[in-house]
Amino acid sequence: MENTTKMRTSPERPEVPIVLMYTAEQREQAMAFELWCDLHEVDAPRQVDVPSLYLDYQGLALCSPGNKRPFRLAEQNLHRRSVGARKGELARACGLNQGDLSVLDACAGFGTDGLTLSMLGCPVTLVEREPLIWVLLQDFARSFDNTQVMFMDCKEALSGDLTWDVVYLDPMFPERKKNALPNQALQHLRYLTQDAQDTSDLTELIQLALNCANNRVVVKRRLKDPVVEGVNFQIKGKTVRFDVYLAK
Numbered sequence: 565m566e567n568t569t570k571m572r573t574s575p576e577r578p579e580v581p582i583v584l585m586y587t588a589e590q591r592e593q594a595m596a597f598e599l600w601c602d603l604h605e606v607d608a609p610r611q612v613d614v615p616s617l618y619l620d621y622q623g624l625a626l627c628s629p630g631n632k633r634p635f636r637l638a639e640q641n642l643h644r645r646s647v648g649a650r651k652g653e654l655a656r657a658c659g660l661n662q663g664d665l666s667v668l669d670a671c672a673g674f675g676t677d678g679l680t681l682s683m684l685g686c687p688v689t690l691v692e693r694e695p696l697i698w699v700l701l702q703d704f705a706r707s708f709d710n711t712q713v714m715f716m717d718c719k720e721a722l723s724g725d726l727t728w729d730v731v732y733l734d735p736m737f738p739e740r741k742k743n744a745l746p747n748q749a750l751q752h753l754r755y756l757t758q759d760a761q762d763t764s765d766l767t768e769l770i771q772l773a774l775n776c777a778n779n780r781v782v783v784k785r786r787l788k789d790p791v792v793e794g795v796n797f798q799i800k801g802k803t804v805r806f807d808v809y810l811a812k
């Protein structure tokens with residue numbers, strides 16, 4: 565990555581601050597989140613009306629309305645996922661056989677894909693535009709070498725003069741009524757982003773991404789989603805496919 569522009573790393577305090585509940589033993593660690601969150605000391609996680617955060621000895625977790633148990637991002641799951649992943653569809657689509665390429669994960673979510681690539685040796689920049697998701701992700705990604713987590717709309721990142729070998733795009737798929745329930749992480753992401761004003765046009769995003777990609781742009785899609793023109797090849801899994809657009 566050529567570092568010619570400074571990228572924003574964290575959000576301003578949101579207009580409606582994120583509620584963060586913490587246990588007394590975590591009082592000191594909780595202060596690190598004061599910039600973006602309203603802090604509340606509690607004995608145990610409370611039922612919430614809006615998505616909130618909870619910090620205890622196990623780390624930071626998400627509390628969602630209607631869910632009794634806090635949801636945690638687990639490094640263990642990523643380790644499990646990364647075993648054999650070098651030969652998997654994601655790594656093949658990103659061209660990891662060519663080496664440890666630098667990656668911009670432009671729609672990072674909980675970072676499952678981006679951090680898997682980081683575990684495989686790639687320096688990864690993760691970009692997320694939802695403040696609560698960003699707070700969870702930047703906390704989770706702290707233990708990963710060679711990663712940075714940015715708070716911004718990826719269109720801004722893709723319009724600067726930074727470049728990466730691979731730009732990876734996984735914007736939220738529109739919900740389909742017939743679909744089986746997605747995994748728990750994706751259900752949470754869907755809920756957390758339901759109010760986001762999405763004006764992104766995938767064709768435009770791919771064009772912007774191609775301006776910043778030295779090697780390729782990889783787009784994660786559901787198997788039956790339409791193909792955006794210009795794709796060079798596809799790698800298909802059981803439920804998703806990766807469309808690859810090579811840099812000129």
Ligand SMILES: C[S@@+](CC[C@H](N)C(=O)[O-])C[C@H]1O[C@@H](n2cnc3c(N)ncnc32)[C@H](O)[C@@H]1O
Nearest residue numbers: 671672673674675676677692693717718734736
């Ligand atoms: C389907 S999820 C990504 C899941 C991710 N690949 C993972 O492994 O966890 C899409 C995420 O992209 C974020 N997003 C969508 N459009 C974005 C944009 N224009 N800029 C930054 N983030 C965006 C959403 O807030 C959401 O968290």
